[in-house]
Amino acid sequence: MKTAINNIKIFDGTRIAWECGSVLFDESGILAVGEGPFEAEQIIDGRGRTLTPGLIDGHVHLGTLGAMSPNSSESELVQSGALIAAQAQQVWSCGITTMCNCTTGANADIHVRDLIRGGLIPGARIVACGCGICITGGHCWTAGHQCDSELEALRAAREQLRLGADFVKLFATGGMGTRNSIPNVAQLTEGQMSAAAEAAAAVGAFSRAHATGLEGAKRAVRAGVRIIDHIQMDEELAAMMAEAEAFYCPTIVTRYNILHTEDPRYQYMRAKADSGDLDRKKRALELCRKHGIRIIAGTDAGPNDMTPLGSSLWTELNLYAEFGLSPVEALTAATSGAALALRIEAVTGSVAPGLCADLAVFDGDPTVDLHALNTLAMTFQSGIMRWRRM
Numbered sequence: 001m002k003t004a005i006n007n008i009k010i011f012d013g014t015r016i017a018w019e020c021g022s023v024l025f026d027e028s029g030i031l032a033v034g035e036g037p038f039e040a041e042q043i044i045d046g047r048g049r050t051l052t053p054g055l056i057d058g059h060v061h062l063g064t065l066g067a068m069s070p071n072s073s074e075s076e077l078v079q080s081g082a083l084i085a086a087q088a089q090q091v092w093s094c095g096i097t098t099m100c101n102c103t104t105g106a107n108a109d110i111h112v113r114d115l116i117r118g119g120l121i122p123g124a125r126i127v128a129c130g131c132g133i134c135i136t137g138g139h140c141w142t143a144g145h146q147c148d149s150e151l152e153a154l155r156a157a158r159e160q161l162r163l164g165a166d167f168v169k170l171f172a173t174g175g176m177g178t179r180n181s182i183p184n185v186a187q188l189t190e191g192q193m194s195a196a197a198e199a200a201a202a203v204g205a206f207s208r209a210h211a212t213g214l215e216g217a218k219r220a221v222r223a224g225v226r227i228i229d230h231i232q233m234d235e236e237l238a239a240m241m242a243e244a245e246a247f248y249c250p251t252i253v254t255r256y257n258i259l260h261t262e263d264p265r266y267q268y269m270r271a272k273a274d275s276g277d278l279d280r281k282k283r284a285l286e287l288c289r290k291h292g293i294r295i296i297a298g299t300d301a302g303p304n305d306m307t308p309l310g311s312s313l314w315t316e317l318n319l320y321a322e323f324g325l326s327p328v329e330a331l332t333a334a335t336s337g338a339a340l341a342l343r344i345e346a347v348t349g350s351v352a353p354g355l356c357a358d359l360a361v362f363d364g365d366p367t368v369d370l371h372a373l374n375t376l377a378m379t380f381q382s383g384i385m386r387w388r389r390m
Protein backbone atom coordinates (compact mmCIF):
# COMPACT_ATOMS: atom_id res chain seq x y z
CA MET A 1 0.00 0.00 0.00
CA LYS A 2 1.33 3.42 -0.95
CA THR A 3 1.69 5.78 2.02
CA ALA A 4 2.52 9.50 1.94
CA ILE A 5 3.68 11.48 4.95
CA ASN A 6 3.23 15.09 3.89
CA ASN A 7 4.46 18.46 5.17
CA ILE A 8 6.93 17.10 7.70
CA LYS A 9 10.43 18.08 8.82
CA ILE A 10 12.80 15.42 7.44
CA PHE A 11 16.12 14.36 8.97
CA ASP A 12 17.48 12.14 6.18
CA GLY A 13 20.17 10.35 8.22
CA THR A 14 22.85 13.02 7.98
CA ARG A 15 21.12 16.43 7.87
CA ILE A 16 17.84 18.28 7.89
CA ALA A 17 16.96 17.69 4.25
CA TRP A 18 13.55 19.40 4.40
CA GLU A 19 12.07 21.80 6.92
CA CYS A 20 8.74 20.95 5.31
CA GLY A 21 8.88 18.02 2.91
CA SER A 22 7.08 14.82 2.05
CA VAL A 23 7.89 11.13 1.67
CA LEU A 24 6.10 8.57 -0.50
CA PHE A 25 6.72 4.87 0.09
CA ASP A 26 5.35 1.36 0.01
CA GLU A 27 6.54 -2.13 0.97
CA SER A 28 9.06 -2.09 -1.89
CA GLY A 29 10.85 0.96 -0.50
CA ILE A 30 10.96 4.75 -0.49
CA LEU A 31 9.51 5.96 -3.80
CA ALA A 32 10.02 9.71 -3.53
CA VAL A 33 11.27 12.40 -1.17
CA GLY A 34 10.47 15.98 -2.00
CA GLU A 35 8.39 19.03 -1.34
CA GLY A 36 5.14 17.16 -2.06
CA PRO A 37 2.46 16.80 -0.98
CA PHE A 38 2.12 13.34 -2.52
CA GLU A 39 -1.08 11.44 -3.30
CA ALA A 40 -1.36 7.94 -1.85
CA GLU A 41 -3.82 5.38 -0.50
CA GLN A 42 -2.79 6.32 3.03
CA ILE A 43 -1.94 9.97 3.72
CA ILE A 44 -0.47 11.10 7.04
CA ASP A 45 -0.34 14.76 7.97
CA GLY A 46 3.14 15.53 9.21
CA ARG A 47 2.63 19.17 10.17
CA GLY A 48 4.63 20.04 13.28
CA ARG A 49 6.21 16.60 13.30
CA THR A 50 9.68 15.25 12.49
CA LEU A 51 10.55 12.21 10.38
CA THR A 52 13.81 10.29 10.71
CA PRO A 53 15.13 6.99 9.40
CA GLY A 54 14.22 4.10 11.71
CA LEU A 55 16.75 4.01 14.54
CA ILE A 56 19.58 1.48 14.68
CA ASP A 57 20.88 0.07 17.94
CA GLY A 58 24.33 -0.97 16.81
CA HIS A 59 25.14 -3.20 19.81
CA VAL A 60 22.62 -5.44 21.57
CA HIS A 61 22.46 -8.96 22.99
CA LEU A 62 19.20 -10.65 22.06
CA GLY A 63 17.79 -13.91 23.34
CA THR A 64 18.21 -15.79 26.57
CA LEU A 65 21.24 -16.20 28.72
CA GLY A 66 20.37 -19.88 29.01
CA ALA A 67 21.32 -20.62 25.42
CA MET A 68 24.94 -19.97 25.88
CA SER A 69 27.15 -22.13 23.73
CA PRO A 70 27.49 -23.26 20.15
CA ASN A 71 26.37 -26.69 21.39
CA SER A 72 23.34 -25.58 23.42
CA SER A 73 20.39 -27.90 23.59
CA GLU A 74 17.47 -27.72 21.22
CA SER A 75 15.12 -26.39 23.91
CA GLU A 76 17.50 -23.55 24.70
CA LEU A 77 17.73 -22.69 21.04
CA VAL A 78 13.94 -22.60 20.73
CA GLN A 79 13.54 -20.47 23.86
CA SER A 80 16.19 -18.03 22.75
CA GLY A 81 14.75 -17.84 19.25
CA ALA A 82 11.21 -17.19 20.51
CA LEU A 83 12.48 -14.43 22.77
CA ILE A 84 14.47 -12.82 19.95
CA ALA A 85 11.40 -12.87 17.70
CA ALA A 86 9.44 -11.03 20.41
CA GLN A 87 12.25 -8.55 21.04
CA ALA A 88 12.48 -7.77 17.33
CA GLN A 89 8.89 -6.49 17.50
CA GLN A 90 9.06 -4.91 20.94
CA VAL A 91 11.73 -2.41 19.86
CA TRP A 92 9.37 -0.79 17.34
CA SER A 93 7.84 1.07 20.31
CA CYS A 94 11.16 2.94 20.54
CA GLY A 95 11.49 3.68 16.82
CA ILE A 96 14.13 0.99 16.31
CA THR A 97 14.04 -0.86 12.99
CA THR A 98 17.51 -2.45 12.98
CA MET A 99 19.68 -4.04 15.65
CA CYS A 100 23.17 -5.45 15.50
CA ASN A 101 23.35 -8.46 17.77
CA CYS A 102 26.84 -8.87 19.18
CA THR A 103 26.78 -12.45 20.53
CA THR A 104 23.98 -14.78 21.49
CA GLY A 105 24.43 -18.40 22.41
CA ALA A 106 23.34 -21.22 20.11
CA ASN A 107 23.35 -18.87 17.10
CA ALA A 108 19.64 -18.21 17.64
CA ASP A 109 19.97 -14.66 16.26
CA ILE A 110 21.11 -15.96 12.87
CA HIS A 111 18.06 -18.23 12.62
CA VAL A 112 15.56 -15.52 13.62
CA ARG A 113 17.25 -13.01 11.31
CA ASP A 114 16.60 -15.40 8.45
CA LEU A 115 12.92 -15.82 9.39
CA ILE A 116 12.49 -12.03 9.41
CA ARG A 117 14.50 -11.57 6.23
CA GLY A 118 12.45 -14.25 4.50
CA GLY A 119 9.20 -12.54 5.45
CA LEU A 120 8.03 -15.46 7.60
CA ILE A 121 7.72 -13.30 10.71
CA PRO A 122 7.65 -9.50 11.02
CA GLY A 123 10.41 -7.87 13.01
CA ALA A 124 13.19 -5.33 13.11
CA ARG A 125 16.18 -6.13 10.92
CA ILE A 126 18.85 -8.10 12.71
CA VAL A 127 22.53 -8.02 11.83
CA ALA A 128 23.80 -11.20 13.44
CA CYS A 129 27.03 -12.87 14.46
CA GLY A 130 25.75 -15.81 16.51
CA CYS A 131 28.37 -17.05 18.95
CA GLY A 132 31.45 -14.94 19.59
CA ILE A 133 35.10 -15.89 19.65
CA CYS A 134 37.12 -15.66 22.86
CA ILE A 135 39.97 -17.38 24.71
CA THR A 136 39.27 -20.37 26.93
CA GLY A 137 37.56 -19.01 30.03
CA GLY A 138 37.71 -15.50 28.57
CA HIS A 139 35.00 -12.84 28.55
CA CYS A 140 31.68 -14.27 27.35
CA TRP A 141 33.12 -17.79 27.13
CA THR A 142 29.71 -19.29 27.87
CA ALA A 143 28.42 -17.92 24.55
CA GLY A 144 31.56 -18.28 22.54
CA HIS A 145 34.01 -20.50 20.76
CA GLN A 146 36.96 -20.81 23.14
CA CYS A 147 40.11 -20.52 21.06
CA ASP A 148 43.71 -20.57 22.17
CA SER A 149 45.55 -20.56 18.86
CA GLU A 150 45.34 -18.74 15.56
CA LEU A 151 44.15 -21.91 13.89
CA GLU A 152 41.32 -22.33 16.40
CA ALA A 153 40.25 -18.72 15.92
CA LEU A 154 40.34 -19.16 12.15
CA ARG A 155 38.24 -22.30 12.33
CA ALA A 156 35.73 -20.68 14.71
CA ALA A 157 35.37 -17.67 12.42
CA ARG A 158 34.83 -19.89 9.40
CA GLU A 159 32.23 -21.95 11.26
CA GLN A 160 30.29 -18.80 12.12
CA LEU A 161 30.54 -17.53 8.56
CA ARG A 162 29.39 -20.90 7.21
CA LEU A 163 26.30 -20.58 9.41
CA GLY A 164 25.63 -17.20 7.83
CA ALA A 165 27.05 -14.72 10.34
CA ASP A 166 27.06 -11.16 8.99
CA PHE A 167 30.18 -10.48 11.01
CA VAL A 168 32.57 -12.10 13.44
CA LYS A 169 32.59 -10.94 17.06
CA LEU A 170 35.93 -11.04 18.84
CA PHE A 171 36.53 -10.66 22.56
CA ALA A 172 39.79 -8.72 22.70
CA THR A 173 39.74 -8.17 26.47
CA GLY A 174 38.05 -9.24 29.68
CA GLY A 175 34.72 -7.68 30.56
CA MET A 176 32.18 -6.63 33.15
CA GLY A 177 29.43 -9.21 32.72
CA THR A 178 31.51 -12.38 33.06
CA ARG A 179 32.18 -13.15 36.71
CA ASN A 180 35.88 -13.29 37.61
CA SER A 181 36.83 -11.59 34.34
CA ILE A 182 39.18 -8.60 34.69
CA PRO A 183 37.86 -6.01 32.21
CA ASN A 184 41.03 -4.36 30.99
CA VAL A 185 43.22 -7.42 30.50
CA ALA A 186 44.01 -8.28 26.87
CA GLN A 187 42.75 -11.72 25.79
CA LEU A 188 42.70 -12.73 22.10
CA THR A 189 46.08 -12.15 20.45
CA GLU A 190 46.61 -9.94 17.44
CA GLY A 191 47.34 -13.07 15.40
CA GLN A 192 44.06 -14.71 16.43
CA MET A 193 42.08 -11.60 15.59
CA SER A 194 43.90 -11.17 12.26
CA ALA A 195 43.08 -14.74 11.30
CA ALA A 196 39.38 -14.26 12.12
CA ALA A 197 39.16 -10.79 10.55
CA GLU A 198 40.77 -12.05 7.34
CA ALA A 199 38.39 -15.02 7.21
CA ALA A 200 35.48 -12.60 7.50
CA ALA A 201 36.86 -10.23 4.86
CA ALA A 202 37.41 -13.16 2.49
CA VAL A 203 33.65 -13.74 2.30
CA GLY A 204 32.58 -10.09 2.35
CA ALA A 205 31.76 -10.05 6.07
CA PHE A 206 33.36 -7.82 8.70
CA SER A 207 34.60 -8.08 12.26
CA ARG A 208 34.14 -6.18 15.48
CA ALA A 209 35.81 -6.40 18.86
CA HIS A 210 34.74 -6.06 22.45
CA ALA A 211 37.57 -4.05 24.02
CA THR A 212 37.54 -2.46 27.46
CA GLY A 213 41.34 -2.26 27.75
CA LEU A 214 43.75 -0.31 25.54
CA GLU A 215 46.17 -3.14 24.74
CA GLY A 216 43.35 -5.37 23.48
CA ALA A 217 41.83 -2.51 21.48
CA LYS A 218 45.18 -1.74 19.83
CA ARG A 219 45.65 -5.39 18.94
CA ALA A 220 42.20 -5.38 17.33
CA VAL A 221 42.92 -2.27 15.27
CA ARG A 222 46.25 -3.69 14.11
CA ALA A 223 44.40 -6.90 13.20
CA GLY A 224 42.12 -4.95 10.86
CA VAL A 225 38.93 -5.20 12.94
CA ARG A 226 36.25 -2.81 11.60
CA ILE A 227 34.34 -1.77 14.75
CA ILE A 228 35.87 -1.29 18.20
CA ASP A 229 33.33 -1.49 21.04
CA HIS A 230 33.29 0.15 24.48
CA ILE A 231 36.88 1.40 24.71
CA GLN A 232 37.81 4.46 26.74
CA MET A 233 40.39 5.43 24.12
CA ASP A 234 43.63 7.36 24.49
CA GLU A 235 45.26 9.64 21.94
CA GLU A 236 47.42 6.86 20.47
CA LEU A 237 44.48 4.49 19.95
CA ALA A 238 42.39 7.30 18.45
CA ALA A 239 45.13 8.01 15.91
CA MET A 240 45.38 4.29 15.09
CA MET A 241 41.60 4.00 14.64
CA ALA A 242 41.50 7.07 12.40
CA GLU A 243 44.35 5.71 10.27
CA ALA A 244 42.62 2.32 9.98
CA GLU A 245 39.19 3.96 9.37
CA ALA A 246 37.76 1.88 12.21
CA PHE A 247 34.38 2.75 13.73
CA TYR A 248 33.71 3.36 17.43
CA CYS A 249 30.71 2.03 19.35
CA PRO A 250 30.57 3.83 22.73
CA THR A 251 27.86 1.89 24.72
CA ILE A 252 27.89 4.60 27.41
CA VAL A 253 24.47 3.77 28.88
CA THR A 254 25.57 0.36 30.09
CA ARG A 255 28.54 1.76 31.98
CA TYR A 256 26.32 4.55 33.33
CA ASN A 257 23.84 1.96 34.62
CA ILE A 258 26.56 -0.23 36.14
CA LEU A 259 27.95 2.78 38.00
CA HIS A 260 24.52 3.74 39.34
CA THR A 261 22.84 0.40 40.04
CA GLU A 262 21.76 -0.48 43.58
CA ASP A 263 20.55 -3.92 42.47
CA PRO A 264 22.42 -6.58 44.48
CA ARG A 265 22.58 -8.87 41.41
CA TYR A 266 24.85 -6.40 39.61
CA GLN A 267 27.17 -5.28 42.40
CA TYR A 268 29.89 -7.62 41.11
CA MET A 269 29.92 -5.49 37.96
CA ARG A 270 29.77 -2.20 39.83
CA ALA A 271 32.82 -3.26 41.79
CA LYS A 272 34.77 -3.43 38.49
CA ALA A 273 33.65 0.04 37.35
CA ASP A 274 35.51 3.25 38.08
CA SER A 275 33.98 6.63 38.84
CA GLY A 276 36.21 8.14 36.13
CA ASP A 277 34.75 5.90 33.44
CA LEU A 278 32.17 8.39 32.24
CA ASP A 279 34.74 11.18 31.99
CA ARG A 280 36.87 8.86 29.87
CA LYS A 281 33.87 7.99 27.66
CA LYS A 282 33.33 11.71 27.17
CA ARG A 283 37.02 12.06 26.31
CA ALA A 284 36.62 9.23 23.77
CA LEU A 285 33.85 11.14 22.00
CA GLU A 286 36.08 14.24 21.96
CA LEU A 287 38.90 12.17 20.43
CA CYS A 288 36.48 10.88 17.78
CA ARG A 289 35.68 14.45 16.81
CA LYS A 290 39.37 15.45 16.82
CA HIS A 291 40.48 12.48 14.70
CA GLY A 292 37.39 12.11 12.51
CA ILE A 293 36.51 8.65 13.84
CA ARG A 294 32.99 7.61 12.83
CA ILE A 295 30.56 6.53 15.53
CA ILE A 296 27.99 3.74 15.49
CA ALA A 297 25.45 4.20 18.29
CA GLY A 298 25.03 1.14 20.47
CA THR A 299 23.83 0.30 23.95
CA ASP A 300 24.94 -3.25 24.89
CA ALA A 301 21.30 -3.68 25.97
CA GLY A 302 19.64 -7.03 26.44
CA PRO A 303 21.67 -9.44 28.52
CA ASN A 304 20.14 -8.13 31.78
CA ASP A 305 17.30 -5.88 32.89
CA MET A 306 19.68 -3.15 34.04
CA THR A 307 19.90 -1.88 30.44
CA PRO A 308 16.57 -2.73 28.74
CA LEU A 309 16.32 -3.11 24.99
CA GLY A 310 14.69 -0.21 23.19
CA SER A 311 14.53 2.76 25.54
CA SER A 312 18.23 2.42 26.38
CA LEU A 313 19.03 3.72 22.89
CA TRP A 314 17.22 6.97 23.71
CA THR A 315 19.29 7.25 26.91
CA GLU A 316 22.47 6.47 24.97
CA LEU A 317 21.78 9.26 22.45
CA ASN A 318 20.98 11.72 25.22
CA LEU A 319 24.33 10.84 26.85
CA TYR A 320 26.09 11.60 23.53
CA ALA A 321 24.46 15.03 23.58
CA GLU A 322 25.41 15.52 27.23
CA PHE A 323 29.00 14.66 26.27
CA GLY A 324 29.20 17.17 23.44
CA LEU A 325 27.61 15.77 20.28
CA SER A 326 24.85 17.78 18.63
CA PRO A 327 21.45 16.09 18.39
CA VAL A 328 21.98 15.71 14.63
CA GLU A 329 25.39 14.08 15.18
CA ALA A 330 23.88 11.69 17.73
CA LEU A 331 21.00 10.82 15.40
CA THR A 332 23.44 10.28 12.53
CA ALA A 333 25.30 7.73 14.69
CA ALA A 334 22.00 5.89 15.19
CA THR A 335 20.93 6.00 11.52
CA SER A 336 23.20 6.47 8.48
CA GLY A 337 26.40 6.22 10.53
CA ALA A 338 25.39 2.92 12.06
CA ALA A 339 24.23 1.62 8.67
CA LEU A 340 27.61 2.49 7.16
CA ALA A 341 29.48 0.71 9.95
CA LEU A 342 27.28 -2.37 9.48
CA ARG A 343 27.53 -2.20 5.68
CA ILE A 344 23.76 -1.91 5.22
CA GLU A 345 23.76 1.70 4.01
CA ALA A 346 22.27 0.64 0.67
CA VAL A 347 19.33 -0.95 2.52
CA THR A 348 18.43 1.27 5.46
CA GLY A 349 19.60 4.15 7.66
CA SER A 350 18.65 7.04 5.37
CA VAL A 351 15.52 8.63 3.97
CA ALA A 352 16.27 8.33 0.27
CA PRO A 353 14.51 6.84 -2.76
CA GLY A 354 15.36 3.18 -3.29
CA LEU A 355 16.06 2.39 0.35
CA CYS A 356 13.68 0.39 2.52
CA ALA A 357 10.99 2.52 4.15
CA ASP A 358 12.24 2.06 7.73
CA LEU A 359 11.00 5.29 9.28
CA ALA A 360 10.17 6.93 12.61
CA VAL A 361 7.77 9.85 13.10
CA PHE A 362 7.98 12.05 16.18
CA ASP A 363 5.44 14.59 17.40
CA GLY A 364 8.33 16.65 18.77
CA ASP A 365 11.71 17.42 17.22
CA PRO A 366 14.64 15.23 18.34
CA THR A 367 16.95 17.06 15.89
CA VAL A 368 16.75 20.01 18.28
CA ASP A 369 16.40 18.18 21.61
CA LEU A 370 16.90 14.43 21.95
CA HIS A 371 14.50 14.30 24.88
CA ALA A 372 11.85 14.53 22.14
CA LEU A 373 12.66 10.92 21.20
CA ASN A 374 9.95 10.03 23.73
CA THR A 375 7.38 11.78 21.53
CA LEU A 376 7.62 8.89 19.04
CA ALA A 377 4.29 8.63 17.23
CA MET A 378 4.80 5.92 14.57
CA THR A 379 7.32 3.35 13.42
CA PHE A 380 7.36 1.94 9.88
CA GLN A 381 9.32 -1.19 8.96
CA SER A 382 9.68 -1.82 5.23
CA GLY A 383 6.81 0.53 4.50
CA ILE A 384 4.34 -1.00 6.95
CA MET A 385 3.22 0.84 10.09
CA ARG A 386 4.22 -1.54 12.86
CA TRP A 387 3.74 0.69 15.89
CA ARG A 388 1.63 3.73 16.62
CA ARG A 389 1.13 5.58 19.88
CA MET A 390 -2.45 5.03 21.09
Ligand SMILES: [Zn+2]
Nearest residue numbers: 059061102300
Ligand atom coordinates in the same frame (compact mmCIF):
# COMPACT_ATOMS: atom_id res chain seq x y z
ZN1 LIG B 1 28.15 -6.50 24.20
